[in-house]
Amino acid sequence: MSFTEHLGELRIRLIRSGIAVVAGAVLCYIFSNQIFEVLARPLQVLQAEGTETPWVVLGPLEYFFFKIKVAGYGGMCLAFPVIIYQLCSFIFPGLHPREKRAAQFLLIGCFLLAFAGTMLAYFGVLPFIMVYVADFLPDFVDQQLRVGETISVIVKALIAFGIAFQFPMVVLILVYLGVITPETLKQYRKITIVGLAVGSAMLTPPDPITMTLMLIPLYGLFEASIWASYLVVRRRDAEKEEGE
16 A cells, blocks of 8 residues: 555544544433442442431532543443554554464453453452541531542543553563563563552552552562563564564
């Protein structure tokens, strides 16, 4: 294909992705109340503990703009598989079989790790943190949950855990490219732990409990990535031998 033909195909892929985003946004706006209930579910543990936590808005249009945000972000999430498919359809024809396998491994690994991270935050970390934070309130303080701000905290926590869990894929890519080796990972284990602690502190709210709850699984994933890096090196060397 010529350069102009590539631009034409890219335009078609972008239009299809845009249509998917708009369709997803409309669908999420229609079901925004149900999405709100799903996002707020980690807070149900407060009601289970006997703590009344009413939801409040501070303006007549606040909930409307909240629904717009839900529609926008939800539409991008729903359209993400379509966007990835369009991107892969545009790029994959120009890749070699070995590069295609590497890209497929990368996509599948990133998706599974992001899913694991968000599920850990949704079912494990957020309910625990909500009770932990509520216990700090004295008896003369009544807690109310502002819709936009509280849901924003929940969404940011889900995204933070999803991003943080991509760390093993970054390590394996660097090993595959030959930038680092499994021996290097072992040698700098202590420095990596410090780096993971700093990253956890930056991605989580300013409290040691949430940081620790992110740091523990990240360290476990790092140890697993050391083991997996030996398999990556073995596969990479075998591919080089086949190529020769």
